Amino acid sequence: MARNFHTSANIAYYLAWLPLTGLVDVLLILQGIGVVPALIVGFSFSLPMAVVGGSARYMCRVLPLRRDRLLQVLPPLGGVTFLISGTWTGLFVIISRALAWLPPGDLMDIAGFLFLVSALSIDFSLVFHYLMIAMEEAQEARQRAEEAKVLSREAELRALRAQLNPHFLFNSLNSVAALTATDPAAAREMVLRMSSFFRSTLAAGRQEVFTLGEELALLRNYLDIEQVRFGERLVVREEVDASLHSLKWPPLLLQPLVENAVKHGVSPSADPVTVDIRALRDGEAAVIRVCNGRDPEARSTGGTGIGLSSSRERLSRFFGDAATMTVEAEDRMFCVTIRIDMEKLK
Amino acid sequence: MTDQLTAVVVDDEKLARQYMLEMLAAFPDIRVVAECADGFAAVKAVNEHRPQLLFLDIQMPRLDGFEVLELVETDNLCVVFVTAFDQYAVRAFDSHAVDYLLKPFSKERLGAAIEKVKRHAGSGLPAIHELRKVVRKDAEYLTRVVVKDGPTIQVIPCADIVCITAEDDYVNIRSTEGSVLKHQSLAGLEESLDPDKFVRIHRCSMVNIERLDRIELLARDKYVAVLQDGTELRISRSGHQRLKELLG
Numbered sequence: 001m002a003r004n005f006h007t008s009a010n011i012a013y014y015l016a017w018l019p020l021t022g023l024v025d026v027l028l029i030l031q032g033i034g035v036v037p038a039l040i041v042g043f044s045f046s047l048p049m050a051v052v053g054g055s056a057r058y059m060c061r062v063l064p065l066r067r068d069r070l071l072q073v074l075p076p077l078g079g080v081t082f083l084i085s086g087t088w089t090g091l092f093v094i095i096s097r098a099l100a101w102l103p104p105g106d107l108m109d110i111a112g113f114l115f116l117v118s119a120l121s122i123d124f125s126l127v128f129h130y131l132m133i134a135m136e137e138a139q140e141a142r143q144r145a146e147e148a149k150v151l152s153r154e155a156e157l158r159a160l161r162a163q164l165n166p167h168f169l170f171n172s173l174n175s176v177a178a179l180t181a182t183d184p185a186a187a188r189e190m191v192l193r194m195s196s197f198f199r200s201t202l203a204a205g206r207q208e209v210f211t212l213g214e215e216l217a218l219l220r221n222y223l224d225i226e227q228v229r230f231g232e233r234l235v236v237r238e239e240v241d242a243s244l245h246s247l248k249w250p251p252l253l254l255q256p257l258v259e260n261a262v263k264h265g266v267s268p269s270a271d272p273v274t275v276d277i278r279a280l281r282d283g284e285a286a287v288i289r290v291c292n293g294r295d296p297e298a299r300s301t302g303g304t305g306i307g308l309s310s311s312r313e314r315l316s317r318f319f320g321d322a323a324t325m326t327v328e329a330e331d332r333m334f335c336v337t338i339r340i341d342m343e344k345l346k
Numbered sequence: 347m348t349d350q351l352t353a354v355v356v357d358d359e360k361l362a363r364q365y366m367l368e369m370l371a372a373f374p375d376i377r378v379v380a381e382c383a384d385g386f387a388a389v390k391a392v393n394e395h396r397p398q399l400l401f402l403d404i405q406m407p408r409l410d411g412f413e414v415l416e417l418v419e420t421d422n423l424c425v426v427f428v429t430a431f432d433q434y435a436v437r438a439f440d441s442h443a444v445d446y447l448l449k450p451f452s453k454e455r456l457g458a459a460i461e462k463v464k465r466h467a468g469s470g471l472p473a474i475h476e477l478r479k480v481v482r483k484d485a486e487y488l489t490r491v492v493v494k495d496g497p498t499i500q501v502i503p504c505a506d507i508v509c510i511t512a513e514d515d516y517v518n519i520r521s522t523e524g525s526v527l528k529h530q531s532l533a534g535l536e537e538s539l540d541p542d543k544f545v546r547i548h549r550c551s552m553v554n555i556e557r558l559d560r561i562e563l564l565a566r567d568k569y570v571a572v573l574q575d576g577t578e579l580r581i582s583r584s585g586h587q588r589l590k591e592l593l594g
Contacts, residue, residue, distance in 0.1 A: 171359070231359075270407040
């Protein structure tokens with residue numbers, strides 16, 4: 001693709017030289033030489049210039065045009081223009097005199113013009129190449145942005161697949177196996193909840209727009225399943241401002257936090273532990289908070305650092321600097337608080 | 347019946363225990379003498395009932411399955427782990443004299459486990475810390491040490507340990523809470539502790555690097571480690587080498 005771009009840019013470049021060659025021809029014809037010699041002479045003046053100008057591309061690469069560096073870039077460019085035009089005009093005059101294309105007097109008359117035309121055309125080459133480089137860069141930037149988008153989407157999908165925690169799945173299935181004999185209705189209920197949870201987890205990754213309300217529904221589903229496993233050891237408290245339901249939300253951002261609350265709060269404790277989920281308004285901010293109690297005896301069940309940092313990353317990718325996430329880890333309590341400045345979202 | 351096996355069922359989830367009991371009802375040669383919902387209760391029940399068979403969950407409150415095994419008399423105990431871990435993590439169990447059941451398991455699979463147990467009855471347990479390494483990939487080293495001190499069970503976070511010294515068949519674990527003896531070899535304990543934190547400074551002692559105050563030179567090539575609580579411990583030549591490497 002980049003190669004095609006270069007080829008077409010080169011064609012455009014040499015085509016653009018045709019009018020300049022025409023200008024030289026007109027100049028020569030006005031000097032009173034015949035059309036055919038003027039065309040031949042004009043062409044042999046312009047072609048080497050075009051070739052030299054074509055290599056200006058490398059010069060433009062070396063001296064990128066940047067506003068803050070104009071003073072460093074412009075003088076060398078001017079110098080180069082002057083040098084190349086002067087040298088070539090001089091050379092051309094000498095050659096054409098030696099070949100006796102034109103009478104010497106006429107030559108001296110048009111030398112000034114030739115110099116001007118060649119300076120102009122060198123500058124034209126430079127401008128042309130600078131434009132081409134700018135276009136190429138813009139295209140590359142677009143391509144990079146595309147790639148980044150694809151990458152982040154893939155990362156998202158990977159994260160979503162990881163949500164289907166096998167430990168959770170098999171423990172839940174074990175509960176179902178236990179319930180089938182003693183309480184078939186509860187077993188059926190459990191299977192339905194699990195289906196609904198897995199279905200919505202899978203769907204969350206494909207949805208164009210996902211809301212906090214949907215995330216909270218998914219969490220309720222998840223906690224209902226864990227409730228069957230842990231019974232009275234798990235106490236769920238939920239407080240949600242209904243006006244936040246429509247808030248656009250990165251899918252499954254809270255789910256791993258709640259899963260951690262169960263894994264590090266409820267699972268290692270023999271006594272009942274509360275998992276507290278809140279989504280409330282605080283002035284112009286939305287405050288979403290996941291807390292769990294901890295058994296101080298059961299500390300050090302292993303780190304959650306990696307999970308939290310990936311949540312933080314997803315949060316900032318989605319909300320930019322409108323969102324902050326804070327973690328409070330105390331002896332008896334673990335809280336993750338996400339604060340979203342609604343003003344900044346608008 | 348003379349060949350009836352006594353069993354204890356340990357799982358923190360009530361439904362999981364219920365399922366196990368229901369399945370076991372089909373095996374009249376297994377008699378369940380106790381069911382426990384956490385590690386402490388399991389240690390107590392095993393020491394009290396001396397069962398021949400233990401169905402043991404791994405992830406539990408208070409003490410995990412491995413810690414339970416460290417604290418009970420295991421000479422005549424057959425252990426069947428009951429976990430929800432995936433097959434890869436548990437495959438290594440195959441090479442040991444215990445069996446495992448993956449939740450949820452079938453009656454046939456349970457029957458096979460019981461058969462295996464009967465064949466191996468009395469052959470003892472494999473090295474617990476080897477098993478732990480296989481299952482606990484995410485937490486390679488111990489974060490706490492459990493010690494049975496008479497009727498009470500002490501759980502000592504590794505960060506609180508000051509130093510560990512060998513005393514005959516025991517190790518003396520000195521922590522901020524005091525000293526306690528544990529029936530284990532120093533080398534065995536060293537293997538399961540994080541080598542970036544615990545360093546063997548002598549044939550019979552290791553220290554928590556965080557609790558080290560200073561190193562004093564007594565005579566040529568004779569060093570002594572002074573710990574934050576004032577304890578002084580001899581450092582051997584190779585111990586000094588290891589300390590230097592760790593401290594940089």
